[in-house]
Amino acid sequence: xxxxxxxxxxxxxxxxxxxxxxxxxxxxxxxxxxxxxxxxxxxxxxxxxxxxxxxxxxxxxxxxxxxxxxxxxxxxxxxxxxxxxxxxxxxxxxxxxxxxxxxxxxxxxxxxxxxxxxxxxxxxxxxxxxxxxxxxxxxxxxxxxxxxxxxxxxxxxxxxxxxxxxxxxxxxxxxxxxxxxxxxxxxxxxxxxxxxxxxxxxxxxxxxxxxxxxxxxxxxxxxxxxxxxxxxxxxxxxxxxxxxxxxxxxxxxxxxxxxxxxxxxxxxxxxxxxxxxxxxxxxxxxxxxxxxxxxxxxxxxxxxxxxxxxxxxxxxxxxxxxxxxxxxxxxxxxxxxxxxxxxxxxxxxxxxxxxxxxxxxxxxxxxxxxxxxxxxxxxxxxxxxxxxxxxxxxxxxxxxxxxxxxxxxxxxxxxxxxxxxxxxxxxxxxxxxxxxxxxxxxxxxxxxxxxxxxxxxxxxxxxxxxxxxxxxxxxxxxx
Amino acid sequence: xxxxxxxxxxxxxxxxxxxxxxxxxxxxxxxxxxxxxxxxxxxxxxxxxxxxxxxxxxxxxxxxxxxxxxxxxxxxxxxxxxxxxxxxxxxxxxxxxxxxxxxxxxxxxxxxxxxxxxxxxxxxxxxxxxxxxxxxxxxxxxxxxxxxxxxxxxxxxxxxxxxxxxxxxxxxxxxxxxxxxxxxxxxxxxxxxxxxxxxxxxxxxxxxxxxxxxxxxxxxxxxxxxxxxxxxxxxxxxxxxxxxxxxxxxxxxxxxxxxxxxxxxxxxxxxxxxxxxxxxxxxxxxxxxxxxxxxxxxxxxxxxxxxxxxxxxxxxxxxxxxxxxxxxxxxxxxxxxxxxxxxxxxxxxxxxxxxxxxxxxxxxxxxxxxxxxxxxxxxxxxxxxxxxxxxxxxxxxxxxxxxxxxxxxxxxxxxxxxxxxxxxxxxxxxxxxxxxxxxxxxxxxxxxxxxxxxxxxxxxxxxxxxxxxxxxxxxxxxx
Numbered sequence: 001x002x003x004x005x006x007x008x009x010x011x012x013x014x015x016x017x018x019x020x021x022x023x024x025x026x027x028x029x030x031x032x033x034x035x036x037x038x039x040x041x042x043x044x045x046x047x048x049x050x051x052x053x054x055x056x057x058x059x060x061x062x063x064x065x066x067x068x069x070x071x072x073x074x075x076x077x078x079x080x081x082x083x084x085x086x087x088x089x090x091x092x093x094x095x096x097x098x099x100x101x102x103x104x105x106x107x108x109x110x111x112x113x114x115x116x117x118x119x120x121x122x123x124x125x126x127x128x129x130x131x132x133x134x135x136x137x138x139x140x141x142x143x144x145x146x147x148x149x150x151x152x153x154x155x156x157x158x159x160x161x162x163x164x165x166x167x168x169x170x171x172x173x174x175x176x177x178x179x180x181x182x183x184x185x186x187x188x189x190x191x192x193x194x195x196x197x198x199x200x201x202x203x204x205x206x207x208x209x210x211x212x213x214x215x216x217x218x219x220x221x222x223x224x225x226x227x228x229x230x231x232x233x234x235x236x237x238x239x240x241x242x243x244x245x246x247x248x249x250x251x252x253x254x255x256x257x258x259x260x261x262x263x264x265x266x267x268x269x270x271x272x273x274x275x276x277x278x279x280x281x282x283x284x285x286x287x288x289x290x291x292x293x294x295x296x297x298x299x300x301x302x303x304x305x306x307x308x309x310x311x312x313x314x315x316x317x318x319x320x321x322x323x324x325x326x327x328x329x330x331x332x333x334x335x336x337x338x339x340x341x342x343x344x345x346x347x348x349x350x351x352x353x354x355x356x357x358x359x360x361x362x363x364x365x366x367x368x369x370x371x372x373x374x375x376x377x378x379x380x381x382x383x384x385x386x387x388x389x390x391x392x393x394x395x396x397x398x399x400x401x402x403x404x405x406x407x408x409x410x411x412x413x414x415x416x417x418x419x420x421x422x423x424x425x426x427x428x429x430x431x432x433x434x435x436x437x438x439x440x441x442x443x444x445x446x447x448x449x450x451x452x453x454x455x456x457x458x459x460x461x462x463x464x465x466x467x468x469x470x471x472x473x474x475x476x477x478x479x
Numbered sequence: 480x481x482x483x484x485x486x487x488x489x490x491x492x493x494x495x496x497x498x499x500x501x502x503x504x505x506x507x508x509x510x511x512x513x514x515x516x517x518x519x520x521x522x523x524x525x526x527x528x529x530x531x532x533x534x535x536x537x538x539x540x541x542x543x544x545x546x547x548x549x550x551x552x553x554x555x556x557x558x559x560x561x562x563x564x565x566x567x568x569x570x571x572x573x574x575x576x577x578x579x580x581x582x583x584x585x586x587x588x589x590x591x592x593x594x595x596x597x598x599x600x601x602x603x604x605x606x607x608x609x610x611x612x613x614x615x616x617x618x619x620x621x622x623x624x625x626x627x628x629x630x631x632x633x634x635x636x637x638x639x640x641x642x643x644x645x646x647x648x649x650x651x652x653x654x655x656x657x658x659x660x661x662x663x664x665x666x667x668x669x670x671x672x673x674x675x676x677x678x679x680x681x682x683x684x685x686x687x688x689x690x691x692x693x694x695x696x697x698x699x700x701x702x703x704x705x706x707x708x709x710x711x712x713x714x715x716x717x718x719x720x721x722x723x724x725x726x727x728x729x730x731x732x733x734x735x736x737x738x739x740x741x742x743x744x745x746x747x748x749x750x751x752x753x754x755x756x757x758x759x760x761x762x763x764x765x766x767x768x769x770x771x772x773x774x775x776x777x778x779x780x781x782x783x784x785x786x787x788x789x790x791x792x793x794x795x796x797x798x799x800x801x802x803x804x805x806x807x808x809x810x811x812x813x814x815x816x817x818x819x820x821x822x823x824x825x826x827x828x829x830x831x832x833x834x835x836x837x838x839x840x841x842x843x844x845x846x847x848x849x850x851x852x853x854x855x856x857x858x859x860x861x862x863x864x865x866x867x868x869x870x871x872x873x874x875x876x877x878x879x880x881x882x883x884x885x886x887x888x889x890x891x892x893x894x895x896x897x898x899x900x901x902x903x904x905x906x907x908x909x910x911x912x913x914x915x916x917x918x919x920x921x922x923x924x925x926x927x928x929x930x931x932x933x934x935x936x937x938x939x940x941x942x943x944x945x946x947x948x949x950x951x952x953x954x955x956x957x958x
Contacts, residue, residue, distance in 0.1 A: 063543070186887055236891065236893075238540040239890055317631075319635050400904070433886055
């Protein structure tokens with residue numbers, strides 16, 4: 001029932017596949033959540049295979065950073081042309097599918113515009129702002145990115161040093177990077193591509209510090225692409241991976257921007273400098289929960305890819321005899337090899353389920369918010385924090401096991417495994433440093449423990465944590 | 480007593496260094512094993528710093544593979560010129576010291592010639608062969624590398640597919656790669672640089688297979704650098720790291736080489752095809768032990784470098800407040816940060832000691848061999864196998880902890896940490912795949928256990944394993 005068997009495959013691989021006891025298409029349907037999604041994915045993949053101009057002229061591992069970026073820019077033009085043909089209704093899932101085939105996981109020139117720029121406009125611009133910015137953004141009349149982390153500040157957001165000081169006389173903000181450590185550092189697609197930026201700066205008005213807020217700022221001339229006066233922007237250099245993405249740095253030297261450059265769907269600043277705080281101050285945490293659930297799912301898939309490569313390789317790699325004189329066997333026959341690889345397959349599925357479950361909880365939370373309830377947020381924050389930390393860490397260890405299980409060939413980029421590791425390992429740091437996230441969950445559990453010890457069950461306990469307060473020891477966590 | 484304090488350093492770093500309770504030069508002397516070595520190292524380093532033509536024009540991480548190789552070739556010429564000046568007596572340790580400053584750890588064009596080609600001639604050529612080959616090798620009249628691993632065979636050396644069939648009529652060997660999997664794969668400096676090669680092939684003579692033996696073969700024209708007839712040679716492409724080294728592949732199509740191309744210090748083949756086996760058939764294992772002890776030492780130093788970078792960064796990186804309102808603190812103040820980094824410092828020293836101890840045991844073994852005793856070899860093999868496997872694995876985990884402890888900046892190659900990881904992690908595979916080595920040690924221990932259970936103490940027990948057979952439970956392993 002293995003639907004992957006093809007003529008011309010390595011016979012050892014076919015032999016293994018013949019042993020399959022289930023229909024691989026049924027499993028693929030479960031993975032892609034519906035048969036329609038799965039079929040559509042195959043359709044798009046076949047289309048991609050047939051159109052060479054969507055491919056890389058040579059493996060990107062042979063290119064330097066500038067060639068990688070140029071190649072990605074060329075592919076972006078082809079991508080837009082072919083999207084019109086194969087996805088005329090612009091279905092976002094289908095577009096994402098084609099994106100993953102064309103650009104792999106090393107980034108592309110408008111990635112941050114798509115995943116951070118546009119969503120920030122959607123979630124943070126008021127109606128008037130959205131009416132002005134969104135059509136242009138969708139039409140790529142500008143390319144934007146998102147700048148929060150600074151050279152000196154990542155985890156402790158409240159101490160960001162970039163400031164936006166309001167001047168009520170001219171109704172403008174003065175954006176400034178007062179120190180070297182205030183330099184925005186890391187934004188993807190900033191070094192070479194973007195001409196607009198969502199910048200997070202501490203809002204100062206009437207002598208008061210209102211903390212970090214997002215602003216929408218032009219940084220480059222639309223014609224010459226030169227940086228605008230007062231803006232210093234450049235490249236932060238090569239990284240462990242994701243080198244097709246031009247991560248950059250940015251400094252402002254007292255740059256004046258209009259009052260309406262501040263995103264005003266949530267917090268607002270009136271012309272006289274009066275600050276109006278947002279209604280749902282905790283909504284930002286909700287977004288973090290969502291991003292972490294997505295991270296868990298993405299990580300599960302990296303591990304699944306590594307396990308697939310490693311399992312297939314182990315089927316066709318013969319080395320050593322188990323019974324002397326009987327000939328060499330596939331390394332998959334060795335217990336130690338199985339012990340290395342098979343748990344990674346199981347983990348990939350388990351983490352896939354974790355990602356889906358957290359996303360479901362997030363959707364329930366969103367529904368609750370609409371009814372004015374946000375009390376499940378601490379539980380959701382704790383569970384998504386610990387899952388993100390544990391899954392990213394275990395996935396990286398798992399990919400390394402898969403890589404080492406391929407021996408020397410796992411060290412060659414031809415295996416794809418060094419790239420998967422270097423890609424996944426970034427996840428231990430971004431979207432909340434793992435050690436910090438583990439402590440967030442620990443703090444939540446210690447709070448729960450104190451409440452249990454005092455026999456003080458909170459007035460409303462979320463279904464996630466309910467079992468902790470139950471006298472029935474057979475009751476288990478709902479996850 | 481910290482001798483590293485300099486004007487202009489980050490004041491936070493100076494503050495930490497002022498707390499030092501010992502003389503850092505004394506520790507450095509212990510590390511470099513003598514004050515003379517340590518002083519000489521500083522001298523060479525200062526010389527290196529003063530001579531810009533020995534430096535990279537830009538960080539190599541910005542170069543593509545071809546630029547890296549060209550830059551290394553340029554530096555090699557400068558290196559030879561400056562070696563004559565600063566190391567006129569060509570002291571090998573001093574040359575190695577300068578090499579490490581000039582070429583870092585990413586390889587250089589004659590690295591394999593130096594560490595494998597020349598030593599193979601020294602250890603495997605008979606007097607006549609050595610008289611012919613060695614002066615030319617030392618004088619770089621040719622550049623050689625070492626080809627053992629094949630596309631299809633690494634661990635199971637006995638099944639190498641490259642064959643050298645002896646033809647007594649012409650007194651020649653016919654070198655052949657009968658299958659695709661017989662292709663030599665991985666030799667460093669093979670793809671572009673080398674024109675000679677030490678190739679390991681199964682020796683067939685008079686219808687008998689005598690197993691793998693080394694041969695010395697010219698593969699490229701000395702003038703045009705084109706590959707010779709019957710030789711196919713090329714590049715295996717980019718790797719996780721060490722991309723300045725041009726790892727290559729090689730196939731022979733029935734290439735005839737003279738009988739005396741076989742290294743004949745140990746095994747010999749007479750003109751009529753009679754095979755004369757080596758006297759010490761286990762000497763090859765001894766070399767493996769040596770290489771593994773060196774690997775342990777090198778790994779210890781990679782971890783020491785990572786721990787140094789990470790500790791210094793943690794001193795100057797401020798993030799978050801421990802007591803609210805008291806200002807941000809160095810991340811080194813956090814327990815979790817210390818727990819991540821400090822054990823790596825301890826491990827680096829422990830592994831440094833392991834490497835030295837194993838090397839000492841190897842030297843004792845060599846002395847024993849000269850007196851006809853090789854019975855310590857199984858113990859030495861077991862201890863060096865398990866140390867190599869455990870140390871490479873733990874060092875990689877440790878480097879990753881150091882890297883992650885630097886947050887986002889640890890993902891940038893500017894930190895040097897991604898490079899250290901990608902470099903060190905090769906050590907889990909080369910010179911004996913870790914899982915295989917762990918099983919080698921396990922097999923040794925199971926044998927010991929069986930002997931203990933039967934109360935059969937071997938006639939001579941090595942000092943390493945003696946405690947296993949002692950009734951005195953307070954007796955400990957000598958290591």
